[in-house]
Amino acid sequence: MKKNILMAFVLFIGLTTLVSCNSAKKQYMNSFGQFVSQVEDGYRSYTLEDWSWSWDQFQNFEDQFQVYQDKMSPDDIAYVADLEHRYLNTLKKAPASVLGQLSPIISRFMDNGQEWVESVGEHLNGLMEDFRELREMIGF
Numbered sequence: 001m002k003k004n005i006l007m008a009f010v011l012f013i014g015l016t017t018l019v020s021c022n023s024a025k026k027q028y029m030n031s032f033g034q035f036v037s038q039v040e041d042g043y044r045s046y047t048l049e050d051w052s053w054s055w056d057q058f059q060n061f062e063d064q065f066q067v068y069q070d071k072m073s074p075d076d077i078a079y080v081a082d083l084e085h086r087y088l089n090t091l092k093k094a095p096a097s098v099l100g101q102l103s104p105i106i107s108r109f110m111d112n113g114q115e116w117v118e119s120v121g122e123h124l125n126g127l128m129e130d131f132r133e134l135r136e137m138i139g140f
Contacts, residue, residue, distance in 0.1 A: 025068045029079060032061045036083045040090050051091070051098050055105060058087055092134055099137055106134065 039054050065080055
């Protein structure tokens with residue numbers, strides 16, 4: 001009897017952990033998607049502070065990706081890569097003066113970017129191309 005109760009408890013804990021991990025991953029992906037849509041919709045009126053905020057948010061989502069990456073399917077990873085690509089394409093539309101002021105922050109991320117991309121794998125190859133284009137736009 002005690003063995004059955006213990007097994008049921010272990011099963012309950014395991015299922016709860018699995019559901020909470022999937023829920024957190026889905027929340028991350030939904031939040032990232034909402035963020036990118038928000039930037040795409042509002043970038044035309046963004047000030048330097050707005051762009052700085054958006055870059056900080058983007059980096060936060062990149063950091064969170066490292067947490068959820070092992071729990072993601074190839075489709076999930078492709079979705080995140082598409083969000084990254086969409087954000088970086090929108091960032092490239094920022095005025096040159098804004099990009100120039102953000103360049104020290106962006107270049108620090110790019111310096112670490114190669115190592116990060118290699119850890120993610122081939123499905124993010126386009127990300128470095130976006131960084132290179134962005135680097136050219138801001139004069140690096």
